[in-house]
Amino acid sequence: MALIEGIFEPGLVVTTVDWVLNWSRKRSIFPMTFGIACCAIEMIATGASRFDIDRFGSGAFRATPRQADLMIVAGTVTFKMAERLRRLWEQMAEPRFVMAMGACAISGGPYHVHGYHVVKGVDQVVPVDVYIPGCPPRPEALLEGLMRLQDKIETRTIAKREAL
Amino acid sequence: MTSSEILELVKQYDADSIVSATAEGLYPHVVIKPQRLVAIATFLKTQPRLGFDLLRCISAIDRPAQNSIELAYDLLSTSLTHTFAVKVLLERADPQVASVSALWPAAEWHEREAYDLMGVTFLHHPDLRRILLPEDWPGHPLRKDYQDIVEYRGLKFNP
Numbered sequence: 001m002a003l004i005e006g007i008f009e010p011g012l013v014v015t016t017v018d019w020v021l022n023w024s025r026k027r028s029i030f031p032m033t034f035g036i037a038c039c040a041i042e043m044i045a046t047g048a049s050r051f052d053i054d055r056f057g058s059g060a061f062r063a064t065p066r067q068a069d070l071m072i073v074a075g076t077v078t079f080k081m082a083e084r085l086r087r088l089w090e091q092m093a094e095p096r097f098v099m100a101m102g103a104c105a106i107s108g109g110p111y112h113v114h115g116y117h118v119v120k121g122v123d124q125v126v127p128v129d130v131y132i133p134g135c136p137p138r139p140e141a142l143l144e145g146l147m148r149l150q151d152k153i154e155t156r157t158i159a160k161r162e163a164l
Numbered sequence: 165m166t167s168s169e170i171l172e173l174v175k176q177y178d179a180d181s182i183v184s185a186t187a188e189g190l191y192p193h194v195v196i197k198p199q200r201l202v203a204i205a206t207f208l209k210t211q212p213r214l215g216f217d218l219l220r221c222i223s224a225i226d227r228p229a230q231n232s233i234e235l236a237y238d239l240l241s242t243s244l245t246h247t248f249a250v251k252v253l254l255e256r257a258d259p260q261v262a263s264v265s266a267l268w269p270a271a272e273w274h275e276r277e278a279y280d281l282m283g284v285t286f287l288h289h290p291d292l293r294r295i296l297l298p299e300d301w302p303g304h305p306l307r308k309d310y311q312d313i314v315e316y317r318g319l320k321f322n323p
Binding site: 120 | 298310
C-alpha cells in the first residue's frame, strides 16, 4: 500500500487521478534482477528481443531493490535464501509486487518431497501477487503473468475503501 | 600409463597400506588405509611417472550396511593424461581423515562440501566450515539416516 492510497473521498477528481496513476504504474513496472535458478534463463529470454518485455515498459531490470517495483522470484528458494529474499523485499519501495515464477517458487516443485533445503513456496516468506506455473514457464507465460499484474494494478485507488 | 602400471607403482611404494585394489573395469582404484592417505597422495602427485597434478573430485559415499563412509579421490594427470582413483573407508560414527588441501588446493572446497553434507572431519584443513548450508543447520543431509528438519528460523518445512 502506497502512502497516497486509501485516504481521499471518492469523486470525479479522484477517479481521474487514479486512472493516471494506474496507467503510469502499470506501464513502468521495473522488475528486480532476481534470477535464482533455471527460471532465470526464461526470464532473460523474456527480456531479450524475441519476446521483448520492454513492450510492457518492464525491461528495466534494476540491480537494487530500492528502484524496483516487482520482484520476479525466478527459481528455487532455499531456507538460506529465504531470509535474504525477505530482506530485499522489505527494502523495495511501495507499491511493490511479487511474482512467483515456476513450480519451485510456487510450491517447492520437484523439491517438494525430497528437497531437504527448499522452502515449499515463496508465499511463506513474502506475499505473492501472481503465480506463474510451469517448469520453467515459457516467456509467453511470464508475459501473461505480467499482464495479469497490470490488471491488478488497474484496480488500485487512492479513494477510501468501504468498510467490509 | 595404464591403470595396472599405476597400481604397480603404488604397490612398490607402500604395499602394506593397500586394503584392496582393482586395475580393471570402469573405475580403476586403490583402497588404502586412511592414516596413509597424505603419504600416498604426495607420492601420486610428485612421482614423475605418475604426476597426478589435478584432483578432479572428492566424492563421499555413505554406506550404513558396512558402517562406513567412503571417500573417493579422482585424480588426473594433465601432462601424462592418465587417471586413477584413491579410496579410503572411514568409521561412520566419527569419520576423520587428514586434509589433502595442501597438495591440491581444489581439495579445500571439496572437503568443505563433504563436511557440510556428510559430516566428514578433515584434519588440518585451513577453513573447515559449511560451504552450502547455513552455519546453524542441524545434521548432514546426505547421510542415509538424515531426518528432515521441522522448521528453520520460523519457516515450516511442511506447511
